[in-house]
Structure formats: structure tokens, C-alpha cells
Amino acid sequence: MGKRIMPRAALCAAIVAVVPALSACGGVKDPQPDVVAGKQLFVQKCGSCHTLSRAGTKGTTGPDLDQAFQQSIKEGFGTSAVRGVVYKQILYPNRLKNSQGIKMPAKLVSGQNAHDVAAYVASVSSLTGKDSGRLATAVKAAGGGTATEKAGVISIPADPGGQLAFADAKAIGQAGPVTIEMPNKSGTQHDIVIDGLGKGEVVANGTSSFKATLDAGQSYTYYCSVPGHREAGMEGKLTVK
Template identity: 50%
Template sequence: MRSPRLIAPLALAALVTVAGCGRQEAPDLVNGKRLFAGKGTCGSCHTLARANTKGTVGPNLDDAFATDKRDGLGQSSIEGLVIDQIAYPRRGGTMPAGLVKGQNARDVAAYVAYAAARAGQDTGALATAAQPAKGPPVAEKAGTLTIAADPTGALAYVTDKASAKAGTAKFVMPNKSPIQHNIALKGPVTGAGPIVGSGGTSTFTASLKPGTYEFYCQVPGHEAAGMKGTLTVK
């Protein structure tokens, strides 16, 4: 995320839109937190303490806005900057443009502006704005274990639990997301498929022994952001 001190004309336009249009619906901070921390949105890449997200691919938002808040940059100004970043992310970065749109984008921006570098924990309805649950467990079928990357662009697989029988198994990870991913394995046996972009498939074969494994993405920062799960082999 660009420093708030380097506000481009486009960002200034966003500030005017947010602050000056009285006809817009008031932002919903609960929805903003739910979207920020939820599957397919911002928390998988960014750290924000109040949202309990620990992503490391993008900037730590508490650090990014701490000095600016101390220097008096207002909440509405930060909201406008975040809206600009959602619509027009840094070229060459991993964040796709328009990850959330319309009122949802404004809700996310308002929550970030409220929560960034704010001491303490959320209370009331904000405290219970939970991250959506993962999909159901995946089981190996006929020697193949298919665990897809989340198609929305979240740093996640479609599930965080899988099971397989001991023996030779082929791991298959279709990637329909806009971000590069792979699937790798660590535990009693290790293995890894190639990193692939949108439309690719990461595969490898391993001779599994009984035990507990972790499957994860090897792209830097993705495992730490939560792109991992548990494989149980019996």
C-alpha cells in the first residue's frame, strides 16, 4: 500500500467521493470487518490486529497508518485511500483490482480506517464478526487427492482438512484464482508440485505413510497467511 503522504490525484478524487457525497449509504463496519477477515478478501494478505489477521504478503496496515494517525490524518481520509487501493492496487502486486466493490468496498475501507493502529480489541457486534468457515474435508479417491486453490483469490485452499489411505497418492491442485499457488506436503513424507498461475494445475505423487501431515502453499508468505491444512493418513 502506498504511503498516505503520496496521495495521487486519483486518491484525492476518492477522498472527495467518500467525504463529499451525502447521498451514499453509511458504511457498515461489521460487514467491513467480516469481508476484510473473510475468505477471498484482504486479511489473507494483510496484518490488522483488531481483525485478528496475520497476512504477510501485503503491508501491515497497523504499521502503515500508525504515523499518519498520530500526525492527525483523519479517518475519512484513510478511508478514501483504502478505497483507492482496492480499486487500483499496485501494479505487479498479488492483489487483484476490485477484490470487493461498491458498498462492500466502502465498508471494508471504513473498517480499516477505524481499526488500523487502534489499541485494544473490538467490542459488541464487531467482536463477533467471524471469518467464514472452510469447506468440507476432502478425501482421497482411487489414489487421487484433489485440493483446489480458493478460486476467489484468497490465500487458502477450498478446505483445510483432508484424508487419505497409506500408499501411493497423487496430489492435484487446480488453480482458478488470479494468484500463483502450488501444493506441497510436509510430515512423515514430503513432496511438492510446481507453482502455477490461473488455469494451471499443481501436481505431485507421494508414497504416504500413516500419520499427520500439513499441506501448504510454498509461495512466500502464503503459508503464514493461512494457506495450509491438515492431512490425516491411515
């Protein structure tokens, strides 16, 4: 689960096809999953493409995983059956392309990690409210910092865990020429853009940057222009002193 995936209809078809077989054999039971690790991996590897309310992810290029299983859960398919479907899709995704012509790659996570992610998704899909206990603190919220200009550079990192957010939702700069950069240590593709000033290249495990001239007393909105990322909240405010 991670980079861009098939349409929701294809996933729903997979549920119909796979659940009966899983139900007949009791679903997936072994090995014992670690749902805390599953949540962390889901956010890092899958959240950029999928919405899952309990995980706090808002990706839009793949199916909404709260909605994808909602009807099946209402019809009585249990957590074990849903877990089995998710696990199969992680390892052997449907090869249909999404609306942007991109396929979900197989085995973004594998082995125990795939079991952990599948178990977490199955345990929270379609649930309202928030995770509790260890799950509540499994993923650090992004966007709480403030970036400041240093030696003519304003560095605003992307969330290193792959969330659709900048590490700093605010930035402060000085009037005049400046380099605006976005270090991205995650495998999720991002860029940084300020309309009318400049646009960095889209990068994963790299740095997106551009040069600009800031006007005194102005404020600017910076954002990621990768489809769905700004809509999911990947933007911030730059204030010029």
C-alpha cells in the same frame, strides 16, 4: 486492495499527501457504507496481501494496514480521513512496485464496494481485540475440516473466500499411490506442496495437483508455497493410516 501492493513507505507518503485535503473538506461521508460487506470483500480481495488484525488476515506482500495508519491516527486524523486515503488507493493505487516487483492493480473493487472496503479498513485499522456484533460472524473461519481419501484422491480445497488457509487443516490417506489435489475457487493464487513428495502448479480459479506414494504410518505437512502464504498459516497435516 488485494493482489500485491506498493511498499509501506509509499502508502505513508500517500497519507501525508492526501489527508490534509480530505480533512479540509471533512473527509469521505457519502455514500453510507456497509462495513459488514466491506469486511467480507476485504478478506476475499485484499487479505492475501495485507495484514489487518480485526479481519484476521496475515498477508505480507503488501503493507501491514494496522501499522500503516497507526501514526496518523495517533496524530488525530479521524476515521473519515483514513477512509478517504484507502478509497483513493483502491481506485488509483500508487504505481510503485513492491519488493517483489509487482504493482497493485487498480479497482479490484469499485463503486459501492470500494466505499465499503475503505470504511471497514478505516474503522478497524490499528485496533486490538476482535470485531463484535454482525462483524464478528461476517467471515467464516477457514481450516476446520478434515479431508479423507476417496477413490485414490485426497482433495484439500483452498479457502473459497480467498483467505490464506486450506478448507481442511487435516487430511487422512491410505498407504500407496494417491493424487493430492487442491481445488481453488478463489481468485487468489495458491498451490499445494508436500516436501519430498510433490508440488502442484500455482493456480487461481483452478486445481493444483500432483501424484505421490504415501508410506504407512507416516505424517506429512502440506502447504502453499506462494510467498507469505505458509507463513500466514496456510498449511495442514496429512496422516497415513
